Amino acid sequence: MGLGLGARLARLAHLARLARLARRVRPHCPRARRHPSVGSVLVYHHTSGVQLPVTLPVTFHTRSGWTEFTPRFYGQPSTLSRIMSSGTAQPLSPVEAAKRDAAYAAIDRHVRPDMQMVGIGSGSTIVYGVQRIAAKTQAGDLGPHIKYVPTSFQAKKLITQHGLPLGSLDEGLRLDVTIDGCDEADEELTLIKGGGGCLAQEKVVAHFSREFVVIADYRKRSPRLGTAWAYVPIEVLPLAYVPERLGGSAVLRMAQAKAGPVVTDNSNFILDWHFRDSKVFEGGPETTDRVKWSLVNQQLLAIPGLVETGIFINMARQAYFGQADGSVQELAAKPV
Ligand SMILES: O=C(CO)[C@H](O)[C@H](O)COP(=O)(O)O
Structure with missing residues (x-):
């Protein structure tokens, strides 16, 4: 015919x-x-x-x-x-292979056939996660009833390009799990996120999930936050892009292929706050890192026009870090 x-x-x-x-x-x-x-x-x-x-x-x-x-x-x-x-992918670099291994481990462990709604993070690592979900759905290991809630425009495109059902927070259900990348994670799973500029939506989706699982390559795990990643991405209303009270230096993130600043999915700007020289960290030597970051976060959120920070505290319960040797390190956050 x-x-x-x-x-x-x-x-x-x-x-x-x-x-x-x-x-x-x-x-x-x-x-x-x-x-x-x-x-x-x-x-x-x-x-x-x-x-x-x-x-x-x-x-x-x-x-x-x-x-x-x-x-x-x-x-x-x-x-x-x-x-x-229809083809064979070329061998991946060690970093890309580590991202893939972490993503596959997290999907295999945390996305189950009885789930209804799964949050999909943003960035390059989650791409492997969505590929895994799509392959498992095609193989019948995950049902077509599961809906996937995006944390960004990028995540939305990933979900639809793989033919997966799109869900939204409007549906009123609590998400079963959200899987997302990070820019840096410490041993308590305090995170810096927002390297891709999607931090506000990522934090909202993670908040409405029963479980928040982090996937990353070996470069992202640090003994202390701020070791490898020197700034915190912050989403601000466009009219509030010069937060003088921060200390350190707040740099307006500029677009690569457009004149002017990066505009987020929520039509806001991103400030990358280089915090190492700032005076905002409070507490004596006995104050834990988690408490220090929590205080910093509160101070930032008190600034008018500041929409959300890339500091994620007490949100991730489990992380998977792909290693250069092909293994995957698991890290569970200790209960607060
Ligand atoms: O927070 C994010 C985007 O806003 C990403 O999850 C984070 O930047 C990690 O990205 P990648 O997986 O590419 O390393």
Whole structure:
């Protein structure tokens, strides 16, 4: 039976997209220059601000001294997961592999078939988590009834691109679990988040979850917060972007491919507060780090126009840190 007009247009659009992807790369099939053959090309698929390597199966042709190639995957794949299932991903760097291992461990342990709503964090590590969820859903290990609540525009796109059901906090249910990355975590699982500028929504979704689980590579675990990460991202109303009371230095985060500041999903600005020189840390030497960060957080939140901070205290109960050797370290927060 022939394809309907809609299906043919969708296929044409899909082929055009694959061809655009494929043209960006050089074939790594040596025989391609001599005669038609099959092989693969490595492409970088940009999704939600994240660059992922994908190996695309293609047929090579040589014409007028040029090598051309046609994608060999002519199904209906409109999502990244389906494209990836048609090829073999290139080996990941140790850091990327560590992110993937942490994400897979957390998903396998904390996202269960009897759940209803799962929060999806933002950043590059959660991309592997969503891939795992999509694969488990396709395999029937997770039901299609589970809804996924995004913590950002990026997370929303990830969920929909993988064909997963989108949920929202409006539905009034408490989330079963939220899985999210972090920029730095100490041994009490006090976190700095917001490197991707999504901290406000991330904190709200985590707050409405029964469980909040952190996934990260080995660079993110620190004996003390502020060892590896020197600033706290803070979301502020645009009119409140110069909080003089902070001490240290608060730097307005500027956009990379747009003139002017980063504008968050909530239409606010981000200040990266470099806290090491500030005087806001209170308490004597006996005051615990958790209490110090809690006091700092309270002081920040008292500033008019400050929407939310990237300091997450007493929220994460469990963390998974992928290691360079392929193992995954687990860390449980001690009860307060
Ligand atoms: O807080 C975040 C975004 O606002 C991210 O979770 C955090 O920046 C970690 O990102 P990545 O997984 O790319 O290391």
